[in-house]
Amino acid sequence: MANRSHRNRGHIGMNALRKAGRSHQSLHAIAPRxxxxxxxxxxxxxxxxxxxxxxxxxxxxxxxxxxxxxxxxxxxxxxxxxxxxxxxxxxxxxxxxxxxxxxxxxxxxxxxxxxxxxxxxxxxxxxxxxxxxxxxxxxxxxxxxxxxxxxxxxxxxxxxxxxxxxxxxFDLDSVREPFDEKTRKAYLKDKRLRAESVEKGRNPTxxxxxxxxxxxxxxxxxxxxxxxxxxxxxxxxxxxxxxxxxxxxxxxxxxxxxxxxxxxxxxxxxxxxxxxxxxxxxxxxxxxxxxxxxxxxxxxxxxxxxxxxxxxxxxxxxxxxx
The missing domain is CATH 3.40.50.150 (Vaccinia Virus protein VP39)
Structure with missing residues (x-):
């Protein structure tokens, strides 16, 4: 069965926002200080x-x-x-x-x-x-x-x-888990992945x-x-x-x-x-x-x-x- 997340409008939209350097509307309603x-x-x-x-x-x-x-x-x-x-x-x-x-x-x-x-x-x-x-x-x-x-x-x-x-x-970055060093180095070599995302770590699921x-x-x-x-x-x-x-x-x-x-x-x-x-x-x-x-x-x-x-x-x- 195909991965449904590949056709998920929410995932696609969030990826588009990140690439454009923008944030989700939920962050517009607050001003953390x-x-x-x-x-x-x-x-x-x-x-x-x-x-x-x-x-x-x-x-x-x-x-x-x-x-x-x-x-x-x-x-x-x-x-x-x-x-x-x-x-x-x-x-x-x-x-x-x-x-x-x-x-x-x-x-x-x-x-x-x-x-x-x-x-x-x-x-x-x-x-x-x-x-x-x-x-x-x-x-x-x-x-x-x-x-x-x-x-x-x-x-x-x-x-x-x-x-x-x-x-x-939802602040995912605050709870990301670091990749182990071997995985981190492998991902940094993968041109499909953004280096800054790899350095942030993984979603803890x-x-x-x-x-x-x-x-x-x-x-x-x-x-x-x-x-x-x-x-x-x-x-x-x-x-x-x-x-x-x-x-x-x-x-x-x-x-x-x-x-x-x-x-x-x-x-x-x-x-x-x-x-x-x-x-x-x-x-x-x-x-x-x-x-x-x-x-x-x-x-x-x-x-x-x-x-x-x-x-x-x-x-x-x-x-x-x-």
Whole structure:
């Protein structure tokens, strides 16, 4: 079968833009700038409480690792899971800017004994209500995990990437992977390839081979489903820009704010579990000494100062805030 990408109008159009030295229309809607100080807030709150308080089009990226109604705790039990999820999905769309992105973590497995929620349920709800556009299904593949006897042991997790409009922001160059030296030299000799593109590196594809955190990982702060910094870094770096606002209303360990602080994005991380504040404090205490001198300046807001967050700025959905 012929490669469909060779006839894809989007690919053809992007190649034409690059050759002409022009950029995609999504980059015209923003004006990235160097941020002097990023602002972050981490506190306990219900997801709908936070979403309903935020202005329209104030958020560039939402990182979402929701509960799936499998009754692991009181926060993971909902009589009408899809009705509840539809509420926060609808609000999430409202607060996203026109260049905004939303990523949803989840897994697909047998849940005959559990409630009505899983990743497929959420994706179906998004599509049924036509809330967002699906951009990519990312497979986070890892070598480590639990064994199994009644099914093939799980070694991957899905990340659905949705966009509010076709003007979504995506910075591929920020997450490219370098070619090994042998491949790099061979590609540089290939006259069909542009040397500057080869030097930038390869597209990491939608299969990300990044290990899960084991029990002894230095990144661990105590949350049972904590995501690796490397995974969140790739999402924040490519789907948001310096000075934009990143939101995580199922924050868990608050790793999203830890990453946002390192990458000069503003952030809001909330969770129903009050432990989110302590988890974030541990993240900051774990920050490697070698990185401390290079990290961008940032400041923290208390919950009472929430409305002083840059998300409430008139131009929060754009980097050109002044």
């Amino acid at each position: 160097t941020l002097e100080t990023s602002v972050h807030t981490v506190f306990s709150a219900d997801c709908l409480e936070i979403l309903r308080a935020l202005p329209d089009a104030s958020i560039q990226l939402i990182v979402c690792d929701p509960p799936y109604n499998i009754q692991m705790a009181d926060w993971d039990a909902h009589a009408d899971y899809l009705g509840w999820a539809a509420d926060w999905l609808t609000e999430a769309r409202r607060v996203l800017s026109d260049t905004g992105n939303l990523v949803i973590f989840g897994g697909l497995q047998f849940q005959g004994e559990a409630g009505s929620g899983d990743l497929l349920s959420l994706v179906s709800e998004v599509r049924r209500r036509r809330l967002l556009n699906l951009v990519n299904l990312i497979i986070w593949a890892y070598p480590n995990g639990m064994s199994a006897h009644r099914f093939f042991a799980n070694r991957h997790e899905e990340i659905f990437w949705f966009a509010k409009t076709d003007k979504y922001y 939608n299969v990300w081979r990044i290990p899960r955190l084991n029990g002894n990982a230095k990144e661990r702060v105590g949350h049972p489903t904590q995501k690796p910094i490397a995974v969140i870094e790739r999402l924040v770096a490519s789907l948001s820009y310096e000075g934009s606002v990143v939101l995580d209303f199922f924050a868990g360990s608050a790793v999203t704010s830890r990453v946002a602080a390192a990458l000069a994005r503003h952030s809001i991380s909330t969770d129903r579990d009050p432990s989110v504040v302590e988890y974030f404090a541990r993240h900051m205490a774990n920050w490697p000494d070698a990185d401390r001198s290079r990290r961008a300046p940032f400041r923290m807001l208390e919950k009472a100062e929430f409305r002083n967050h840059p998300a409430f700025s008139e131009n929060a959905g754009r980097a050109a805030a002044e």
